[in-house]
Amino acid sequence: MVINAEQERAQLNQTGLEMLSLCISQIEKATEAFLTHDTDLAEEVINTENRVNALDLKLQNDCEKFLALYNPVAVDLRFVMAVLKINFDLERIGDHAYGISRIIVDQDKKIQPNLFEVLKFDKIYETITSMFDDITTAFESKDASFARKVFKKDKVLDKINANSYAIIEEEIKKDNGVINQTLLLFAIIKKYERVGDLIKNIAEEIIFYLEAEVLKHKKKK
Template sequence: MHSEHTFKQYDAELEALRGKVLEMGGLVEQQIIQALEALVKLDPNLAKEVMNNDHRVNALEVQIDEDCSHIIARRQPTAGDLRMVMMIVKTITDLERIGDEATKIARTAQKIFDEDRLYKPRFNEIKAMVTLVREMLSTALDGFARLDDSKTVAVARQDEQVDEQFRAAMRQLITFMLEDPRTISMSLEVLFVAKAIERIGDHAKNIAEYVVYMVKGKDVRHTSVQDMERETSQS
């Protein structure tokens, strides 16, 4: 009976840990949405909210990290449980970095607002990128919640699309700067935001890859999409 109680308590601790990761993921998703809205509307209050929420994201990372350390020390997890705890540590690192990228975008919005320019940058070049990275992160977190790696390849393919859209935006912005040097400052700001969005996509892909390791014990990092497809299709 004591052993059964201990196992139930252990399972509850792991579930609580996963719940905190999803809480952190939800907060980071909200940061992305608000940061981009702050940028489009040049809303300083929304930009400040994103920056303030970054402290909450950081605090959650520290708390979850400590919880993982305590579980390893007290429970000495093995096999699938150990993989889960290890990947949770990696997942929260990527989530924290996504929060950092969202904060960079919010700071750009704040800077443009504070300078009260006559001409403000437009961000049409990155709208498709934004849609993709939000979908990637949502899919990766859903896979984490369900312990389902079936969408990992789809996330990896979307990351390739984001990379290509970033390169296309960069080429377009370079053309603008060459044709009219007056656009250099604004174009660099758009490029800075585009790079932050591209990095968010990279982190979302990482999270999706960690799910594969949690579920199947297979490390698909630094592999091609084709190799990843073969690994995830195997039972």
């Protein structure tokens, strides 16, 4: 069966969505494992990392093959270049899900519920989930307006992350018995903040693909 450029492009699009869905699932499971102290679920995330890596390599190879066979230009070229970069960011998101799960298994410390509350962990995860929804909709519907919603939400994560050290300091002053728990939570919050940055990168690539607008090096106003 002869496969043409349009069919190959559709397949690339589908594999990209599969990678996105897989990495979102990894973060969701890692978060549930962290909140419920479920080491079995954390182990599942760790074991699924091999699938993330395999899909990462497949997408890289398929993009390179498309470039070599069809010599794409204009929107097709932007699409393939965006998929390559998005895939790179997704693989790193998968790495953070793995890292969170590794901490859960290796440290084996249950976090006191009040620490989740004061450090606004629910708000962090709610924001991450909303950002994932935005980039998924933007990619599936080819609507850059959804990708642009991500930037404001990323600032919410940056603010929570910036405030977390002072909050942790106060909690330790109240009870130095929570030192290990707060430091572990701080390390994991940093990972979620980095996931937010990676989602923002993906949003920029979607906008580049759809509108030929490069955002990465624009000066902040």
